[in-house]
Amino acid sequence: MKQSSSIGYLTIIIFSLILSCIEKDRTIQNTTITVNWDNFITTQNLNSIVLQNITDSMFIPTQIHISKNLLFVSEKSSDAILHILNIATGQYLGIHGTRGAGPGEVLNAWKLFSPDEETIGVFDPELGKAIVYDIDTLLNENKYSKEYLQSGMINSNGVSIVDENIYFLSNMNMPESRILYYAKTTQGLNLEKKGQLPTLDKKYPNFQAEEERSVVSHAKLINNDKIFVVSYYNIPMMTIYDIKSAKEISIVGPDKFPEPELFGNIRYYYSSYISKKYIYLLYIENKKEFDYTSSTILVFDHNGEPVKKLLLDTEIFQLAVYNDSTIYGLVDGTETSDFEVVKFQIE
Template structure:
């Protein structure tokens, strides 16, 4: 049975560089929706069409921009590949690997830019956003770069919240999500890590590490999601209302862990023998949420028995679709206009794969 709970969480101030505007001055409500395997619709098998782009060696992330795909490499002289979806042709590589002007040393995230046919590449090591164009010239250097302030070295994950602000998670503190300016000034805070566990003796940084997830934003930057890789949950933040919906399942349990102080500060020491990967990746669409679910050890990711599944929810937490994929993926993106999921495989010959969604599986109105 699908259960709904309301948590009332007290709100307190946290300072990075200035006094924040809180999502609620007094009390914030976090709604929890719990589901299990019995609540999932029967799985629909999606048969992937795998491409063979020889230049792609070790892909990690993928982004859909109109008629183009951008694929990042884990490590390569060229960090990025640009593909034309319509012609199914490899266009060019870009992103010079290095520490010089308009270079990047790694790709931690790919994000759409406000300009059409442009995208951001975030270098976590250098805390730099680099902007590229899929239709630009043949230079491998970024068109422009944005170096973030010192405070961003203490950020765990981030995504654009507007043209002038970012939504981030921090390495410590009870507040879950911060909207910050590009200078690091706190504009708003949302949610509390203490709401994720009943135990009150666990340090907040330990709770947040157990609930690590990569933040994704909807196209209009009004809603944000974070899907847990270690615990079964998807947080859904409505930035306008400040409310958080937490979708829990298909097994709502906290993984085994101990608080380890051996390095002089608390850390989550997790049992690697029993630890399973939950959500590998997620996508925040205009009206739908997609979660790429593994539910087993990462070492078993390519095991043909029970490959990745894709759960689809609306923003109210209702389960709409349950897809079974025939290729193991590490990340994916959704072309909502044409109803196609693109992913990067993790197998003997990793590359790009496309899955056509069944007609009617997207909410277009």
């Protein structure tokens, strides 16, 4: 963070608390940064274009992701699970993958992720498994490459695989950790931990500790290589974990925490995406109860510094970003279609 921007720009509170990692002789420095709307100095208005060829092929899309210059949309209502679009040509490449409970199959393609630039991963929380496809093999032979089956992943909202380590979110019953991972060792896979579930400093005294943890624990996990982001649905907060340097930065804002009567009933950060440079967060400004669509995207760098605010002409519920130049989004319910895939060009 630049020193000149620390006064009147961001309020930085550095806690003296040092959180211990499972890794020996290493610690995570926990830094909390409070942001407000004035910190987003640049605002851009973006117009949508409907991608009709993939829209016409969808039934009930759930997630959207980009890997190897291809756009992937997971499908809930079909024997196959992944719609694929060539970003460069705009050609729809069909729907691939297999739905089921057998090897290489998923019942619920809940989250998509990229172990590397040549693969696409699908996480199924119902089966507690992650399937990884080599993209060329998926397109040519409709076959999977690897399967990771771990019962501990069942409650996670997102999975990442880096260097064969399987990262996922802990649940409300493990407040002493936030990210869990099965680390590959010569003896197999060992369960290790990083971070901790946020505590709210008695903001909600009428809630029992278990009730508070239940509300706070709803979050999404994403990563780009060794930079991980956990964004929270029910509180205005996200945390950046740099696994390589063992640094942890929590961002609070830009809105205040909800009043007690609304705690757990309104949303903040719903969808998220991370590129090699920036973090993109779909932020719910309209605080209707249980609203999950938005036309506001907040952009941060990997150090948690606000970069800009993007205002879309169409509300979306999921996003993916291509080369920091184009945003792809899923739209729920329009006059012409139940769901649409749209894109926005960033100036």
